[in-house]
Amino acid sequence: MITSLMKIDAMNRRQIPFHRAPVGEAEAQAVASALLSGWLTMGTETVKFEQAFAVYVGTKHAIAVSSCTAALHLALEAVGIQPGDEVLLPTLTFAATAEVVKYLGARPVLVDSEPIYFNLDPKDAERRVTTKTRAMIPVHFAGHPCDMEALLGLANDKRLSLVEDAAHAVPARYGGRMIGGFGRATAFSFYATKTLTTGEGGMVTTNDDQIEERVRVMRLHGLSRDAWKRYSDQGSWRYDIRDVGFKYNFTDPQAAMGLVQLAKCDSMHRKREAIATQYSSRLATLDTYRIPRVSDGVQTAWHLYFVLVEEKTLRIGRDEVISELQERGVQTSVHFIPLHLHSYYRNKFGFKPGDFPIAEDYARRCVSLPIYPDMSKEEVGYVVGCLEEIAHDFRR
Numbered sequence: 001m002i003t004s005l006m007k008i009d010a011m012n013r014r015q016i017p018f019h020r021a022p023v024g025e026a027e028a029q030a031v032a033s034a035l036l037s038g039w040l041t042m043g044t045e046t047v048k049f050e051q052a053f054a055v056y057v058g059t060k061h062a063i064a065v066s067s068c069t070a071a072l073h074l075a076l077e078a079v080g081i082q083p084g085d086e087v088l089l090p091t092l093t094f095a096a097t098a099e100v101v102k103y104l105g106a107r108p109v110l111v112d113s114e115p116i117y118f119n120l121d122p123k124d125a126e127r128r129v130t131t132k133t134r135a136m137i138p139v140h141f142a143g144h145p146c147d148m149e150a151l152l153g154l155a156n157d158k159r160l161s162l163v164e165d166a167a168h169a170v171p172a173r174y175g176g177r178m179i180g181g182f183g184r185a186t187a188f189s190f191y192a193t194k195t196l197t198t199g200e201g202g203m204v205t206t207n208d209d210q211i212e213e214r215v216r217v218m219r220l221h222g223l224s225r226d227a228w229k230r231y232s233d234q235g236s237w238r239y240d241i242r243d244v245g246f247k248y249n250f251t252d253p254q255a256a257m258g259l260v261q262l263a264k265c266d267s268m269h270r271k272r273e274a275i276a277t278q279y280s281s282r283l284a285t286l287d288t289y290r291i292p293r294v295s296d297g298v299q300t301a302w303h304l305y306f307v308l309v310e311e312k313t314l315r316i317g318r319d320e321v322i323s324e325l326q327e328r329g330v331q332t333s334v335h336f337i338p339l340h341l342h343s344y345y346r347n348k349f350g351f352k353p354g355d356f357p358i359a360e361d362y363a364r365r366c367v368s369l370p371i372y373p374d375m376s377k378e379e380v381g382y383v384v385g386c387l388e389e390i391a392h393d394f395r396r
Contacts, residue, residue, distance in 0.1 A: 013328055018370050022197075027260045063203065066248045077218060079163060086107045088125050111124050136163070140165070140166050161183075184206065185205070198257045219245065223241060224240040279291070287313050289387065314395065317364075318364060
């Protein structure tokens, strides 16, 4: 039943972008200060950001890197993934989660989603464990924490290293604890669209001293731990190459911006939560869209707010709903096309439609709606009004 149908005509249409980065004068001043300091790459600001982030998520260590992809790569390398190993991960994820496994010569083993929150299904994961399985990468999809109790139990039983993909999960909580310290290592993203942004960038968090040491060395060419200081008054021109590493370091201007973002992370989350509540309270009255669910005992980061098009009640499918929203000025996205449907994975591993039915059903029907801290109530109301109008015009 449509309770507040608003007719969207050419005169009152708006333009609602899918994302607006929540950055302003404070971030600009912090970045400018870092630039004017004369130290442009990884330095003391990066150290401050790492320390503050570790405190925020409640882990012993945090190591800033150039992206979440880099964080995942370094974390898997640090836990000892070798060529020929197998790593479990969801098919419903972005390319990076699987490609880092291939970087190390290992095999990504795809897993279906569970049907409520669309995170990695622990039961399906267990069915896919072999004698070659060495690790598992759960993805906290859309910012909703995975079932960590079940996944940690599986990891312990099968002696698997758990590396969390928390690209969506600042600040998510499971059982009262912040995501970031459940597995052996956790990878975060600070990409432009994320809940905390530095433009580009990522972070590895861990409570394991050996993993921390390995990640710090390998993020900068395998050089000795404090080699980045060699151009400062604290450093020396001498350094040692301990292993063949990577160019994955962070920069101080990014860190300066990150410190500002971190200080307002909780307030930005409250705004996202309020937007999600506004969406859900209105859309729950419609039988044309399924709204996201939130498990008891967790805090979702609300990185994404998605709806699923209910094909039994609408005469049009997801693609047409996106087109109708776009005509009304509402930009949306799709998260994600499952990995097994992409040509590389079909050609390399022989996957075909139907192999992962839960993820495929989700991906066929999902629409990610705009959600960002400075989105106004009027803008949210406009998006909902457009969805109501579509529901009215195309009802079966």
